Amino acid sequence: MMDTRPIGIFDSGLGGLTVVKEIIKLLPHENIVYLGDTARVPYGTRSNEIIKKFSEENVKFLLGKKVKCVVIACHTSSAVAGDFLKKKFSNVSIFDVVSPVLERLGKSKKKIGVIGTRATIGSGVYSKLNKVVQMACPLFVPFIEEGEIKGDLIKSLVKKYLKNLKVEILVLGCTHYPIIKDVIKKVLLDTELINPGILVSGVLKNNLVKNDQTNDQKREGKGSFYVTDLNERFVKVAEMFLGEKIKVICITN
Amino acid sequence: MMDTRPIGIFDSGLGGLTVVKEIIKLLPHENIVYLGDTARVPYGTRSNEIIKKFSEENVKFLLGKKVKCVVIACHTSSAVAGDFLKKKFSNVSIFDVVSPVLERLGKSKKKIGVIGTRATIGSGVYSKLNKVVQMACPLFVPFIEEGEIKGDLIKSLVKKYLKNLKVEILVLGCTHYPIIKDVIKKVLLDTELINPGILVSGVLKNNLVKNDQTNDQKREGKGSFYVTDLNERFVKVAEMFLGEKIKVICITN
Numbered sequence: 420m421m422d423t424r425p426i427g428i429f430d431s432g433l434g435g436l437t438v439v440k441e442i443i444k445l446l447p448h449e450n451i452v453y454l455g456d457t458a459r460v461p462y463g464t465r466s467n468e469i470i471k472k473f474s475e476e477n478v479k480f481l482l483g484k485k486v487k488c489v490v491i492a493c494h495t496s497s498a499v500a501g502d503f504l505k506k507k508f509s510n511v512s513i514f515d516v517v518s519p520v521l522e523r524l525g526k527s528k529k530k531i532g533v534i535g536t537r538a539t540i541g542s543g544v545y546s547k548l549n550k551v552v553q554m555a556c557p558l559f560v561p562f563i564e565e566g567e568i569k570g571d572l573i574k575s576l577v578k579k580y581l582k583n584l585k586v587e588i589l590v591l592g593c594t595h596y597p598i599i600k601d602v603i604k605k606v607l608l609d610t611e612l613i614n615p616g617i618l619v620s621g622v623l624k625n626n627l628v629k630n631d632q633t634n635d636q637k638r639e640g641k642g643s644f645y646v647t648d649l650n651e652r653f654v655k656v657a658e659m660f661l662g663e664k665i666k667v668i669c670i671t672n
Numbered sequence: 673m674m675d676t677r678p679i680g681i682f683d684s685g686l687g688g689l690t691v692v693k694e695i696i697k698l699l700p701h702e703n704i705v706y707l708g709d710t711a712r713v714p715y716g717t718r719s720n721e722i723i724k725k726f727s728e729e730n731v732k733f734l735l736g737k738k739v740k741c742v743v744i745a746c747h748t749s750s751a752v753a754g755d756f757l758k759k760k761f762s763n764v765s766i767f768d769v770v771s772p773v774l775e776r777l778g779k780s781k782k783k784i785g786v787i788g789t790r791a792t793i794g795s796g797v798y799s800k801l802n803k804v805v806q807m808a809c810p811l812f813v814p815f816i817e818e819g820e821i822k823g824d825l826i827k828s829l830v831k832k833y834l835k836n837l838k839v840e841i842l843v844l845g846c847t848h849y850p851i852i853k854d855v856i857k858k859v860l861l862d863t864e865l866i867n868p869g870i871l872v873s874g875v876l877k878n879n880l881v882k883n884d885q886t887n888d889q890k891r892e893g894k895g896s897f898y899v900t901d902l903n904e905r906f907v908k909v910a911e912m913f914l915g916e917k918i919k920v921i922c923i924t925n
Contacts, residue, residue, distance in 0.1 A: 558818055571828075652790070
């Protein structure tokens with residue numbers, strides 16, 4: 420048995436491509452359908468109601484593309500709309516980027532830090548961890564999207580947010596943050612960084628194997644990458660996140 | 673004769689309230705209907721097609737509120753969709769924040785700088801000015817919305833963008849920028865700063881007087897302020913821009 424249907428992945432924008440990158444590394448045979456809601460990015464500053472509404476629309480789009488499961492690559496959407504989506508689409512396997520972190524660190528006795536958007540942190544989804552310090556870092560996303568990923572300015576910003584954070588483990592609770600992990604590493608020298616994109620890829624792989632749903636055939640091309648708005652910048656940003664060139668298709672207009 | 677109908681003003685988000693502030697100063701009797709498209713802010717990073725589509729929807733909403741004219745407070749929308757909207761709604765008086773700048777500086781022989789979002793600058797709308805230097809400052813908006821409006825970090829960012837800008841006049845080509853005008857002033861000591869919100873208020877007033885369309889009755893309350901998404905942060909940001917407390921109504925959900 421095998422299942423050649425693609426894996427559906429959505430994000431508020433293009434940051435979710437850092438998750439796609441990890442999924443492709445671990446599951447090189449799988450076909451990918453990605454949706455980035457670039458017309459309405461970012462979700463992290465919006466209300467819970469609107470985040471649920473946008474997320475539901477994204478899942479419906481992916482289901483229309485006959486995906487075998489859905490990965491919520493967006494941390495904000497995972498934190499705010501994850502349970503809502505799993506209930507709403509109860510016959511679909513839905514994976515999110517928050518649950519694998521909670522599973523991995525649920526019993527940890529170490530001092531844990533979580534950084535993310537204001538909506539992710541405000542959702543309180545990580546408050547169930549022991550000894551956790553949570554911090555919204557709302558300016559990281561615009562910095563990264565502007566390519567301000569090295570040099571004095573990003574270093575000052577990382578220091579401003581993180582220099583007083585005394586933790587042993589730091590969860591990079593936003594798809595964008597792996598891009599600046601080296602800068603963070605320099606400020607938090609002895610801290611283990613956790614990239615939830617890697618964790619969810621592992622959960623996804625285990626699940627597909629267990630349910631005999633992996634694709635044994637060769638992957639067709641690089642996948643289908645849809646966005647709700649497209650401009651030249653987006654293509655550059657997409658390539659920064661994914662680490663390779665792709666063709667991006669705009670589904671509006 | 674007089675016209676008690678309100679003035680309609682829209683912006684991609686809440687920054688347009690800095691324009692409302694200037695309109696109220698100059699036309700204290702006028703009623704205001706404001707729409708901030710907070711569910712889809714910012715426009716400055718989006719494609720021209722989507723900016724036109726969103727802007728058209730905003731004008732239709734305001735016309736539904738029986739406004740006597742429309743002010744496009746958003747520079748991005750003014751630059752990218754201004755002509756499109758004036759053609760589309762040819763029976764409505766539409767004012768934008770770019771035209772008054774072009775009129776005021778069109779014949780200037782001074783060295784002019786214009787700063788704005790990438791979409792505003794990329795539109796090339798200011799290229800018709802003599803001796804003009806244009807620069808996108810995409811990180812100013814997130815800084816201001818995060819309340820990072822004084823201290824070392826915003827000063828470093830202002831320096832990074834502007835310190836090599838040798839101009840005699842600088843146009844603050846984004847609704848948010850008047851909030852950091854003092855920081856900019858400290859970096860560009862001998863430069864005259866131009867706030868297009870003040871210019872458009874003057875044009876609007878002249879037009880209403882000329883057409884006998886001013887409101888001679890007393891202004892009713894502070895006006896109606898609509899947004900397409902609302903959270904606690906937005907209320908704080910709105911008050912920062914307008915300089916007074918208001919009630920904000922969310923038109924979705």
